[in-house]
Amino acid sequence: MTKHVIVAGVALLLVTSPALAQRGRAGGAGADASAAAAAKPTPRAADGHPDLTGVWAGAAETVKALAPGESTRILFPVRTGPDDKRIFDEMDRAAKERQAAEPNKPPYKPELTEKVQLLSDKRQFNDPVFYCKPLGVPRMGPPSQVVQTPGLVVLLYQGRTTFRVIPTDGRPHNADTDWTWNGDSVGRWDGETFVIDTTKLVEDSWLGADGWFHSNKMHVVERLSRKGDTLTWSATVEDPGVFTKPWEMTGRTLRLNPNPKALLEEDPPCLEQDGPHIVTDDHH
Amino acid sequence: MKQILWAGGLIIALSGAAAPALAHHSLQSEYDINQSITLKGTVTKVDWVNPHVYVYLDVKDDKGAVTKWAVTTLPPGNLRRGGLTRDLLGFGETVSILGFRARDGANLAFLRTITFADGHKLEIWLGDATKENP
Numbered sequence: 001m002t003k004h005v006i007v008a009g010v011a012l013l014l015v016t017s018p019a020l021a022q023r024g025r026a027g028g029a030g031a032d033a034s035a036a037a038a039a040k041p042t043p044r045a046a047d048g049h050p051d052l053t054g055v056w057a058g059a060a061e062t063v064k065a066l067a068p069g070e071s072t073r074i075l076f077p078v079r080t081g082p083d084d085k086r087i088f089d090e091m092d093r094a095a096k097e098r099q100a101a102e103p104n105k106p107p108y109k110p111e112l113t114e115k116v117q118l119l120s121d122k123r124q125f126n127d128p129v130f131y132c133k134p135l136g137v138p139r140m141g142p143p144s145q146v147v148q149t150p151g152l153v154v155l156l157y158q159g160r161t162t163f164r165v166i167p168t169d170g171r172p173h174n175a176d177t178d179w180t181w182n183g184d185s186v187g188r189w190d191g192e193t194f195v196i197d198t199t200k201l202v203e204d205s206w207l208g209a210d211g212w213f214h215s216n217k218m219h220v221v222e223r224l225s226r227k228g229d230t231l232t233w234s235a236t237v238e239d240p241g242v243f244t245k246p247w248e249m250t251g252r253t254l255r256l257n258p259n260p261k262a263l264l265e266e267d268p269p270c271l272e273q274d275g276p277h278i279v280t281d282d283h284h
Numbered sequence: 285m286k287q288i289l290w291a292g293g294l295i296i297a298l299s300g301a302a303a304p305a306l307a308h309h310s311l312q313s314e315y316d317i318n319q320s321i322t323l324k325g326t327v328t329k330v331d332w333v334n335p336h337v338y339v340y341l342d343v344k345d346d347k348g349a350v351t352k353w354a355v356t357t358l359p360p361g362n363l364r365r366g367g368l369t370r371d372l373l374g375f376g377e378t379v380s381i382l383g384f385r386a387r388d389g390a391n392l393a394f395l396r397t398i399t400f401a402d403g404h405k406l407e408i409w410l411g412d413a414t415k416e417n418p
Binding site for chain 2: 059064065066068071073074076092124132268271273282
């Protein structure tokens with residue numbers, strides 16, 4: 001018997017859109033389920049703050065491996081017919097439609113819009129993520145897991161097997177640290193919201209696949225708030241080098257993985273081998 | 285082998301918002317869907333890496349001359365969610381691979397189907413989910 005499996009771009013979207021990748025996983029999609037998760041009691045740490053600890057990504061059940069000799073068909077839904085020779089075109093077209101419909105674009109200075117468009121048009125050659133560079137803060141989005149301890153909040157990201165350690169003991173930014181893809185972060189509580197302030201972000205990262213570059217003047221403030229078994233992430237990006245005003249990224253709400261024994265898995269290494277074979281500017 | 289739709293399979297259905305955005309780059313920019321190619325050979329290496337898994341193949345011609353081919357497919361996370369692991373990709377085995385050849389003429393293809401010696405198959409298909417035989 002052939003298994004017939006639909007894996008509609010989940011991991012693929014991890015590369016370009018952590019939002020979509022994580023949404024609809026942990027526990028499945030559905031407004032009702034999200035409302036029910038949010039209605040649960042919010043656990044609290046010993047200091048009285050909400051406890052953000054938990055796995056906020058991944059499937060509740062581990063996928064069972066196929067038996068040796070078992071056939072499978074992995075299907076990516078594409079709207080054109082199966083024998084239609086326009087499938088690759090259709091995939092690009094659908095992706096471009098989604099990008100064009102993006103309602104929340106960064107407020108670039110007018111003199112930079114042409115540069116953003118050029119970078120976007122040639123994203124296949126320019127987007128650092130295509131070439132296995134990190135997503136970086138804030139493009140990496142919300143964490144896959146949070147471990148909250150007195151004085152430290154540890155954020156774990158399954159994509160690229162990434163960690164961030166956020167001190168919450170009141171220390172200032174580390175003036176001696178080097179510039180990095182995830183920057184230098186300090187955390188504090190603002191009422192019920194955990195606020196992460198990040199500076200010293202290298203200008204090599206992008207904020208999104210549409211050519212959304214930034215300068216080394218970027219300053220990011222992320223907010224994490226737990227309501228029941230939901231975690232809402234948002235980020236404000238200030239970059240006086242390229243923006244006319246601060247940009248509120250589109251926030252995301254994740255549901256707690258319903259499996260209390262769920263574990264993140266190591267992400268395989270990234271080894272880009274396609275770049276030299278790309279012969280057209282087609283992109284999505 | 286009869287395709288039994290959905291039977292016994294794990295179905296991971298996503299909302300319409302998560303329509304597939306295949307690959308970290310456009311397939312159209314790298315592969316020619318009009319150039320199907322069939323390769324018969326021995327799998328010499330499996331690169332279980334992001335952003336795309338690669339299977340390497342030694343293909344022998346009638347005179348025994350070996351040509352090396354690379355066949356790429358989905359990211360490891362997608363294959364994993366389909367129940368595949370790296371050891372199911374045929375390392376050391378003789379297989380037949382159907383793929384779409386790279387536009388630049390390199391010995392490179394995008395994987396459509398691997399058929400193993402015992403007849404079982406791994407198919408990666410981009411198609412219409414509502415049709416029974418994509």
